Amino acid sequence: MKILVLGGDGYLGWPSALHLSRCGHQIGIVDNFARRGYDQELGIASLVPLASLRTRVTAWREVSGLRLEVYEGDLTEAGFIHRVIRAFRPEAVVHFAEQRAAPYSMIDRDHAVYTQVNNVVGTLNLLYAIGELDRDIHLVKLGTMGEYGTPNIDIEEGWLEVEHKGRTERVLYPKRPGSFYHLSKVHDSHNIEFACRAWGLRATDLNQGIVYGQQTPDTALDPRLATRFDYDSLFGTVVNRFVVQAVLGLPLTVYGSGGQTRGLIDIRDTVECIRLSVENPARAGEFRVFNQMTQSMSVLDIARTVAEAYPGDVEVERLANPRVEADQHYYRVQHSRLTELGLIPHLLSETLLTSLFDIAREHAERALPQTILPQTDWRTPSATARTTPP
Template identity: 75%
Template sequence: MRILVLGGDGYLGWPTALHLSQVGHDVAVADNFARRQYDFELGVESLVPIESLQTRVEAWKELTGKEIGVYVGDLCDHDFTLEMLRDFRPEAVVHFAEQRAAPYSMIDRKHAVYTQVNNVVGNLNLLYAIAEVDRDIHLVKLGTMGEYGTPNIDIEEGWLEVEHNGRTDRVLFPKRPGSFYHLSKVHDSHNIEFTCRIWGLRATDLNQGVVYGQQTPETALDDRLATRFDYDAVFGTVLNRFVIQSVLGQPLTVYGNGSQTRGIIDIRDTVKCIQLACENPADAGEFRVFNQMTESMSVKEIAETVARNYPGEVTIENLDNPRVELEGHYYNVKHTALMDLGLSPHLLSDTLITSLFDVAKRHAHRVKLPALQPKVNWRTHASPVQET
């Protein structure tokens, strides 16, 4: 199968491209390298050094004999997007190419507007390009569990059967996103569903939980194939931050009381989910939603798991929460579709956390301590949160 991975230089896009190539698909990647520019803007960098995309692709060919095509450009440029699809003629397009951080979108008006324009316009250009080039192309789009928020009912896989005044209908599950980034993903989902219904496109929307882990079997083959390890308060995941803080002897900084619960997933399962979605495409006209997560944990539980597994003393410190989010909320997510397709999940384990400690220790000299502290406040139009 010919698969085009958009955002193929990123944390998830790169290991996904390697995995798809390794299992026998003909893969190309596209990127505009915006994620690398965010590092320059914020004065941070991946804990694990990452090579240029060109070096990565060359290393992959050297090690495996497999080629990955490269397109450099921006989805907000419709001409580029259209010509890329015409040139590569993919059977599936995996869409990772969006600004992915909720805190980044909440810095100020400029970053909120940038996030929504970049994400929504890029996705809309892609939909138009697919409609023009080949409506049989299967769009596999990375969404987020954050689209749903934390409703006081079970979260279904994208759709909800509703009875109202004696009548029933199947509707998209109500959304209550928690940031301008998550809002952009909601807009994407609605635009994709609309084009499936009106133009007959086929799409799978993957509402993904928080991803943890830094290695897949493919990236572990050579240091040149490494993907990102973000730990800062803007782009880093909470597990990564806790691992770094443990290694450095810093308190684990839990926002609020830590009862906020989220879906989580191992990076090895993410790449497998993408493979399963591509190899089992949606029908023409179908907007299919999978909740891409394997378990749920509270922030407090994640902190306690890290502290329990670190071979040394670890303390936990509660900070005022810079985000606006419910604590002590109900959270029950249906996530059976990918299991039905054959996913055998990795659950958060002592072994994985130990391996992350090893990665953090190896590169601890690259940590910038101020980057661990939150500076973006949801409530005040980006007045900086005071460092503690």
């Protein structure tokens, strides 16, 4: 298939592009390098060094003999994405290209506005390009488990059957997210569902849990193919952060009591979920939702698991929670649709953690310990700009 990967220079987009390429698909990558721009803006960096996209693409051709096309540009420019879809003529578009960090979206007003404009307008422009040029294109959109929040009832896969005063209805599952970033994903989901209903588009919304890990079989083939390893307080996700903290001999930073429970997924499963979704498209007019996670764990359990797997002393520290979130709550999630399509999950294991410790140790001298403690506070809105988004 011809597949366009939007955000194909990012943590997940790059390994997904490689996986799809190796599985025989023809891949185009779209990116505006905003993510590399946030590093410049904030003085943060991936622990593992990153080659430029041009070097990555050359390395992939040398290693695999396969070509990747590159389109550099911004989804918030409607003309750009329209031209790319017209030129590349994809059968599927996988859309990773958003500002994805909750703490970044909560820095101040400018970062909240930037996040929502970037994400919501980019997705709307994409919907219009698909709607006008080829409604048969299957949109595979990265959403997030955090759209649901932590409701006191089971979380279903996107839709909920409701009985009210003797009548029944199938509704989009009610959303109660925990940051302006997560809210941008909810707005996207509603816009995409409407486009499916109004224009007959076909879409899969992947409500993905927190990703951990850094290597896939493809990125491990050559150091130039490596993907990001973020560990700072804005972009680092919890498992990867705890791994780097352990290796640096710093305490693991559990926010609040650590009872907050989240869905998790290994990066190797992410790329496989993308392949499964693309190769099994939604029907015309269908807005399909998969909960893309393989297990749930509380933050405290994650910290204990990392500490137990680490061959050395690790302290677990409880910090005042900078976020507004429940840290004692019910959490039960339905997530069977991707396994029904064939996903065989990797669960968080000592083997995986040991290989992550090794990667972190290899690059430990690049670590910036001053970027680790949280600096964004959910409770104090600031209309004064601290730094400027790219």
